[in-house]
Amino acid sequence: MEPILYARNLVKRYGRVTALDNCDFDLMPGEILAVIGDNGAGKSTLIKAISGAVQPDGGEIFLEGKKIGFASPIEARKEGIETVYQTLAMSPALSIADNMFMGRELLKKGFRGKFLRQLDRPAMEKAAREKLTELGLMTIQNINQAVETLSGGQRQGVAVARAAAFGSKVIILDEPTAALGVKESRKVLEMIQDVKSRGIPIILISHNMPHVFEVADRIHVHRLGKRLCVIDPKDYTMSDAVAFMTGAKDAPEGSE
Numbered sequence: 110m111e112p113i114l115y116a117r118n119l120v121k122r123y124g125r126v127t128a129l130d131n132c133d134f135d136l137m138p139g140e141i142l143a144v145i146g147d148n149g150a151g152k153s154t155l156i157k158a159i160s161g162a163v164q165p166d167g168g169e170i171f172l173e174g175k176k177i178g179f180a181s182p183i184e185a186r187k188e189g190i191e192t193v194y195q196t197l198a199m200s201p202a203l204s205i206a207d208n209m210f211m212g213r214e215l216l217k218k219g220f221r222g223k224f225l226r227q228l229d230r231p232a233m234e235k236a237a238r239e240k241l242t243e244l245g246l247m248t249i250q251n252i253n254q255a256v257e258t259l260s261g262g263q264r265q266g267v268a269v270a271r272a273a274a275f276g277s278k279v280i281i282l283d284e285p286t287a288a289l290g291v292k293e294s295r296k297v298l299e300m301i302q303d304v305k306s307r308g309i310p311i312i313l314i315s316h317n318m319p320h321v322f323e324v325a326d327r328i329h330v331h332r333l334g335k336r337l338c339v340i341d342p343k344d345y346t347m348s349d350a351v352a353f354m355t356g357a358k359d360a361p362e363g364s365e
């Protein structure tokens with residue numbers, strides 16, 4: 110099977126710091142790939158390079174076999190790479206429906222199906238409600254509720270539903286459970302698995318080993334700006350993974 114998304118020899122320097130040092134990366138179709146690594150290992154820089162938030166100094170990235178290079182995350186999103194950051198790009202004062210359709214608003218149609226310069230609110234609300242229901246998020250009662258009135262888990266839910274709703278080819282989640290309590294984290298983990306069951310592959314950046322080991326199909330261990338190894342969580346313990354990422358243990362035989 111070919112990876113849906115892969116990168117070869119990615120390099121990114123910030124002045125004298127080499128954040129990505131000839132880094133390779135592979136995401137297989139339909140999988141949940143966790144990316145783990147110590148603080149400063151270069152995980153965020155890797156996903157920023159993939160999603161167009163930073164421009165790599167070297168290397169190549171391919172999506173569905175086609176070479177890509179995005180000037181911004183908005184461009185990446187148009188091509189199907191959706192990133193949900195820890196600090197979510199949502200407008201707190203706007204409603205759930207408005208946030209879900211931000212930048213992709215539905216317009217009313219007039220005579221002969223011509224689009225008018227008027228938002229089709231009922232259609233947006235209906236579609237938003239359907240998407241949230243599909244993802245088991247209808248504990249949210251009112252689609253017109255402002256996002257600022259939601260809990261952290263519900264906000265993550267809206268962000269992931271937004272990503273899943275628009276035909277994303279890949280969803281990148283950056284520390285989705287970091288700011289959440291136990292119950293909320295559980296919801297988000299269930300949702301991640303639900304998104305996977307829809308065939309959408311996920312890149313999950315997380316420091317939370319139990320969460321990583323619970324949902325990941327494979328784990329990319331990142332160390333000193335590059336991929337140290339990729340492990341199957343069924344074959345290793347959490348302490349092995351931490352030992353690989355901190356350098357306390359050498360990478361398993363046969364890995365790069």
Ligand SMILES: Nc1ncnc2c1ncn2[C@@H]1O[C@H](COP(=O)(O)OP(=O)(O)OP(=O)(O)O)[C@@H](O)[C@H]1O
Pocket residue numbers: 123126127128146147148149150151152153154155
């Ligand atoms: N905008 C920037 N300017 C200068 N240096 C940067 C910048 N962004 C990241 N770095 C440096 O690049 C290296 C990799 O950082 P990055 O944020 O990618 O690591 P990380 O693995 O995501 O870390 P963490 O787990 O702490 O979020 C670090 O040394 C960091 O200080």
